[in-house]
Amino acid sequence: MPLDDLQARLRTGLPDDALITDTDVMASYAHDMASFCAAGTPAAVVLPRTVEQVQHVMRTATELRVPVVPQGARTGLSGAANATDGCIVVSLTKMDRILDISPVDRIAVVEPGVINAVLSRAVAEQGLYYPPDPSSWEMCTIGGNIGTASGGLCCVKYGVTAEYVLGLDVVLADGRLLRTGRRTAKGVAGYDLTRLFVGSEGSLGIVVQAVLALKPTPPVQLALAAEFPSASAACEAVCAIMERGYAPSLLELMDRTTLRAVNAMAHMGLPETTEALLLAAFDTPDPAADLAALGAVCTEFGATEVVPADDAAESELLLKARRLSLTALEAVKTATMIDDVCVPRSQLAAMIDGTAAIAEKYDLVIGVCAHAGDGNTHPVVCFDAADPDESRRARESFDEIMALGLELGGTITGEHGVGILKKDWLARELGPVGMELQRSVKAAFDPLGLLNPGKLF
Amino acid sequence: MPLDDLQARLRTGLPDDALITDTDVMASYAHDMASFCAAGTPAAVVLPRTVEQVQHVMRTATELRVPVVPQGARTGLSGAANATDGCIVVSLTKMDRILDISPVDRIAVVEPGVINAVLSRAVAEQGLYYPPDPSSWEMCTIGGNIGTASGGLCCVKYGVTAEYVLGLDVVLADGRLLRTGRRTAKGVAGYDLTRLFVGSEGSLGIVVQAVLALKPTPPVQLALAAEFPSASAACEAVCAIMERGYAPSLLELMDRTTLRAVNAMAHMGLPETTEALLLAAFDTPDPAADLAALGAVCTEFGATEVVPADDAAESELLLKARRLSLTALEAVKTATMIDDVCVPRSQLAAMIDGTAAIAEKYDLVIGVCAHAGDGNTHPVVCFDAADPDESRRARESFDEIMALGLELGGTITGEHGVGILKKDWLARELGPVGMELQRSVKAAFDPLGLLNPGKLF
Structure with missing residues (x-):
């Protein structure tokens, strides 16, 4: 042609x-x-x-x-x-219209090109909340969020994109229009094809409209930072927090490497002795009381300093270190690879310690930020792209991190998806029977294999 | 053979x-x-x-x-x-073992034959909560709950079974074992086959193990009953409650027909003038305050009487009327058919009033209980199975109720599933493109059509 x-x-x-x-x-x-x-x-x-x-x-x-x-x-x-x-x-x-927002039904109907932050602000004006908040939320689209099943900082309390997609209009490979799911709070009519499209990376059809579930706007969250003498002590605190039934709206961890990079970039005055920083927040009716209780758990597990914010502005200051993490790590070398391994949170310490061992083995800088409450780590491998040997080591360490995640009962991707980057690893996670069924599902929707070929598998 | x-x-x-x-x-x-x-x-x-x-x-x-x-x-x-x-x-x-309960990871691993109530009690002993609570929870199995994607009273706050199924072991039609999903809080490795099995009514494979998400045990819920002079007034209150951001753990509605049946059976002394009863509960840290606010909304929308419970025992008394509804309606005639139409909650009043009109048209007793917060109605058609004409009218009214649900933007089944009963209606809800893809998915998993043939479609 x-x-x-x-x-x-x-x-x-x-x-x-x-x-x-x-x-x-x-x-x-x-x-x-x-x-x-x-x-x-x-x-x-x-x-x-x-x-x-x-x-x-x-x-x-x-x-x-x-x-x-x-x-x-x-x-x-x-x-x-x-x-x-x-x-x-x-x-x-360009298909970026918000078609409907219903406070009674707690839903929004949107085209796929609506930017996450635009939707979040529009629903907030009506007292509603669209939780999924990937770091790229000011740029990324809802359609992209659906395609990659993206997560964010709020998942520890509010879950991921998948949990907010009620219904979809999808153009199929042959051009026919499929409507799946519902506008209602519940519904079990037939197989859940809606969910199948979430995270399918554009390989089953093109989403052209989505019905999204919304929540009421929660109270403004209040944050706390806790400094730990070791990553494993911070992880033990995370496990205790979740085991004891707390429901923080954010529970993030930064390791020593990440903290030093942030400190070097933003002169935040974090003490050199801090090996891990835990950030937590509550958006409950009495966040200060909840933070005090959580802070006590941190102290119990060895936190050397616990700093609760007094108001929203102070909370934002505390969270600034987390938001700067990737930028700071990107400044370490000419290039980065961001991994996305999620383990059962009981294995979080093993994952972070194991990643540090991998960094040492490959003589690389690898900083870890983690959505700690979810056990979802983002090891960031820093390397010089112009150095072939370092690039090779970066790639190998990246793979070894995924192998460690699988060994610990985790998954190769918590929220970033498979794409091209992790194709070989999908087969390792799912095994031959799983892969065969993945391919059968693909063939059922796209028998000619025209939609995003070469992605996922 | x-x-x-x-x-x-x-x-x-x-x-x-x-x-x-x-x-x-x-x-x-x-x-x-x-x-x-x-x-x-x-x-x-x-x-x-x-x-x-x-x-x-x-x-x-x-x-x-x-x-x-x-x-x-x-x-x-x-x-x-x-x-x-x-x-x-x-x-x-007989496959009824609870294999693991992890408070840190907030998961349970179970065999499919575990009874819902047995699991609920076992996790409660460890400070955990498995929310899905179908009415049959003392008898029904987790495998059955997964197969039918069942709901319950708590869905208005906690969602349905689907939201608690993280991973599955499934024996496929040819006897191979498929492991889907994860033990982690998040994960997006490949198509979400786990969710595809939920609600598939045993037509894609046999679930032999499930990893279920758990929540921390919430405070004991406190309930309130509000009497309304009309079903539509009660529905307006429901809409206002949800629009204003309340998060009740239960929000149920009983119509006049149901109330009279319950009154006749249990002599609960409900006034004859009450046309609808709304039951609400909160399992928040201060349920009495939340109930007072919700009660004020009920009064604003015309409630003639608002009765908040003082403690858990009183709450159970208030909820007794709801729990007796089906039994009471079953006593009206020799047989019942329970419908399960879910509409956007903004259409709840139209659905309930429309159902009353259908009852009148067919000269039948049809009582409606509704998971009102979800817009999920259960019209119960009462009829004499020995009377062929009344049986025919019952069946026709049942279908007309589903037609009304679809017309109002709803679904033919909110939580009971399709099975044999609603096969013809599934095609009406999903349309030809949707049905074709449903069948393609079935063929991908069960090419010989051996698993539960004749169900769903």
Whole structure:
């Protein structure tokens, strides 16, 4: 299929400004934010504004057997949105309308290109709360969040994106429109196809509308920071906090490497003796009382300093160190790889100590931030991309971290997804029977294998 | 395949007491608690105690092309557990071990035959809470709860069974063992096959182990009853309660017909002028204060009487009317059909008023209890099974109630499932594209169509 023919066929069902064929502009749509993930050259980039336009693209793609790569804001960290050679990139960023917000039904109906922060602010105006808060929330889209089943800081109390997706409109590989799920609080009519699309990385269909569950706005959260003499002491405190039934709205851990990087960048005056920092918050009716109780648990498990915030502004200051973590670690070397291993929280200490041992073995700087309450660690491997040996060691350590996670009963990805980056590892986690069924499900939805080929498996 | 051959083949991999071939005993395994659902005659009933025994049954079934019907406690209300002629019934009730309870990881690992109440009590001893609480919780099994994606009274705050299933071990149609999901709080490795099994009514595989999420035990709930002069006033109060951000742990509605039936049976002294009763509860740190605020909303929307409980015992007394509803309605005539239509809660009043109109049209007694906070109504059609005309009218009214639910943007089943009872209606709700994909998913897991054939579609 000559390139001109494909572009001409696409043009028959699209307004001029919805089709990009300029090579340089197309190149800017070729990849997301993952390291070590190959990206091909698209044959066309489409920015549809309507469901019909998406259907036209998929009908054309099916007829001409052209692969299609759906994209949101390309803030993903696994290469799932990377172009493949000769593909049509479908960027959903222009389908960005909030169609409905219902405080009585506690739902929002949105197009996939709505930015997470835009939705969060819009529902907040009506006393509602859309919890999922990936770090990229000011840029990433709801469609991308659904495709990658993304998480965030609030998951320890509020769960992940999957738990907020009630219903979807999806354009299938052959261009037909599928409506799944519901607008209601409950519903069990047939297999839960809605959930199957969440985290499917655009490989089963293109989400063109979503019904999202909302919660009432909770009270403003109040935070606390606790300094620990070792990561394992901090992890023991985390386990005790969860075992004793506390429900913090945030429970984050930063290891020594991360703390030093942040300190070096922002001069936050953190003492050099601190080996781990635990950040916790409550959005309960009496957060100060809850924080005091949690702070006592931290002290019981060896915290040398416990600093509760007095108000929201102080809370934000305490959380600033956490928000700076990735930026600070990125400044250590020329490149980083962010891992995303989630273990049972009872194994959190073993995971963090094991990661430190891996850093030593490979002679690398690896800082760990963790959504500690979830057992979800983000080891950040820092390396010099111009140094082939260090790059090789970085890649090997990254893999060894996943192996450790599996060994501890965990998963290779808590919230970033598989994409290209972790394809080989998906098979190791799921095993042959699991992989066969994954492929069978893929074939049921996309028999020609046109949707985001080469991702996941 | 002669019957004796099948039984002999099954016997090769099963202990004697795991195989039932007595015709009368087998008949007692032929059906669940649904009305109007045909049940066939099983060729064998197997009560396995191990995963290997389930695998043996499925290998035998695949080799001999014999259908298999998995069962829990057969308390289901849609005929999903009914035998088909010549099938092997696999009752999982003997696989009833609780394998692990971890307060730190907040999970339980269980076999499918564990009874819901047994699990609830076992985790409560460790300060934990397994929320899903179908009315049959003292009898129904976790495997059955997973198969039907069952709900309960607590869903308005805690959600349904699906939200508590983290990982599954499943014996597939051909006898292979599939492990899905995780033991971790988060995880996005591949398509969410775990969720696909939840609510699949045993048609995709046989669940032999489940990892369940637990919550910390909440404070004991305190309840309130509010009497309303009309169902629509009560529904307006429900909408206002949810719109204003309250998070009751229970929010139930009983209509006039139900109230009179309960009054007649239990002499509870409810005034004849009460047209609807709203029951609400909070399990918050200060439930009395929350109840007072909620009671004020009820009064604002026309409640004639608001009765808050002072303690747990009084709360149970108030909830007794709700718990008696079905029994009381069953006493009205010789038979009942329980519908399960869930609508957006903003449509709850239209659903209840519409159901009353249907009762009048068909000259029937139809009482409505509703999980009002979820918009999930259970219209109970009372009829005399010996009267063919009344039975016909009952069946027609039952269908008309589902049609009304769909018209109001709802679903034909909020928590009871499709089974045999609502097969025709599933297609009406999902449409041709949806049905085609449902069938494709079924074929991907069970290409020979051996698992619970004739259910769902």
